[in-house]
Amino acid sequence: MKKISDSTISRLSTYYRTLSHLIDQGIETVSSEQIAEINNITSAQVRKDLSFFGSFGKRGLGYNTRDLRDQIANILGLSKKWNVALVGVGNIGRALIDYAEFKKQGFHIKALFDNDPKKVGQEIGGLKIHHMDSVCNVVKEEKIEIAIIAVPAKVAQSVVDSLVKCGVKAFLNFAPITIKAPDDVMVKNENMSIELEALSYFLTQNEKGD
Amino acid sequence: MKKISDSTISRLSTYYRTLSHLIDQGIETVSSEQIAEINNITSAQVRKDLSFFGSFGKRGLGYNTRDLRDQIANILGLSKKWNVALVGVGNIGRALIDYAEFKKQGFHIKALFDNDPKKVGQEIGGLKIHHMDSVCNVVKEEKIEIAIIAVPAKVAQSVVDSLVKCGVKAFLNFAPITIKAPDDVMVKNENMSIELEALSYFLTQNEKGD
Known part of the structure; x- marks a missing residue:
């Protein structure tokens, strides 16, 4: 795996929080544009950050909030104690x-x-x-x-x-x-x-x- | 002045700390490469961040640590209480x-x-x-x-x-x-x-x- 920058990791933490918040509100699907808007960054940045770790979501359909949160938790090592x-x-x-x-x-x-x-x-x-x-x-x-x-x-x-x-x-x-x-x-x-x-x-x- | 990103402002805070630290060590001049290395980012990023606020330092001579720290303090509003x-x-x-x-x-x-x-x-x-x-x-x-x-x-x-x-x-x-x-x-x-x-x-x- 190529070296991932500290700022990408820090943004993944932020996306993790955003997704947890959306899930708490009962929201099941989210676009990179929505994640970007909540966090005051560009959607290209969101897609680039996620692209380091594989392919998430379906073009035009956005991301399933729970799936994406769980995948980010795995990347960040938050699934363990x-x-x-x-x-x-x-x-x-x-x-x-x-x-x-x-x-x-x-x-x-x-x-x-x-x-x-x-x-x-x-x-x-x-x-x-x-x-x-x-x-x-x-x-x-x-x-x-x-x-x-x-x-x-x-x-x-x-x-x-x-x-x-x-x-x-x-x-x-x-x-x-x-x-x-x-x-x-x-x-x-x-x-x-x-x-x-x-x-x-x-x-x-x-x-x-x- | 154009809109500056949150991450640029956060990096300015980091540069401010780096410069304070260098000044404490008695270091008078620093290059964008050195600031970059200490903070694990690229020197192009350092120069880009600073360029939003004008022209600092002299090509090939680097920055005077005290001047640059004071200028960043002014930008961040740290010169006042x-x-x-x-x-x-x-x-x-x-x-x-x-x-x-x-x-x-x-x-x-x-x-x-x-x-x-x-x-x-x-x-x-x-x-x-x-x-x-x-x-x-x-x-x-x-x-x-x-x-x-x-x-x-x-x-x-x-x-x-x-x-x-x-x-x-x-x-x-x-x-x-x-x-x-x-x-x-x-x-x-x-x-x-x-x-x-x-x-x-x-x-x-x-x-x-x-």
Whole structure:
């Protein structure tokens, strides 16, 4: 399979949401034009993104919403459950434990880590908080595949290093720092300012237009 | 000015981060190729994105990192301070109050709202929590321009409706629901599952390759 761009994968996530939403509304068929319009992109982009993964839908008939959603779920690996560890049980960490969307999409938080002695040994949502000293044992026991990094910037790199040594290959990083990792490891950064900057741009353009 | 795509704006945010990072490292000049490589895109894309906003840098000499960062900051409206309201002081809300990156980028949380009688009147980080009954007064007093929605899905639409009536035109929505708003209002959705789905795709492809 040829290399697919990050932006195509990100748009597939968006199409997945659009289709789930349409299915919830009882809609059975959708065209690439409709998917495009909902997401403010061109229908050519939608068709190109889907074409990387084979042929979906029938010319002139559009896509069956359920079939297309299931096929995208397969491409994105959302048909299986993923075991996730959360490192850093501060405010962001606690918010993520409660974030129902993760579980809905198949991402199950199975282990918590924090090095604060006041937190180690406590339970949140039925999960015990472990010290990072026992990281490899817990990763092995809980078959952890993805780690969410919600620790302060100054310890984020060492936390990732420890987890990489235990064989974890996928990271979602909330710390405002660029993480270095081997080539066979993927680190995605969650930066909540990016969407705010799009709003800032929108308001700035509006002011200029006034 | 012609209509700029959301993905161009999002990449400008990324370039802004890349440049800030290079400046922190003491690097004074950068080429479109280097910006492209750091962000895993093509240099043609970088040049195209920047070309919408005029001519930056000198052919063969690359860009001055500080100048380009400042110009992108101007385009994105990051040279000014934005007054932000946060609605919903639960776990996500509390995490956002502490999220230092917002302030660093010029987004200042100036007002908190929550309808929980136990929370109304309390203070967090020097900010009083208001009931939504007084929303328009507080929005006016604090000159609120952007609202972050961190309330449960079932009340998110009505919260946005109230704020739109008070003149707020930009929203960052954390509730897992599609918000309807007038054409002159922008709603960006923060969905923390999207990055996890990119990791899921990466791990799925790796498994297939094994």
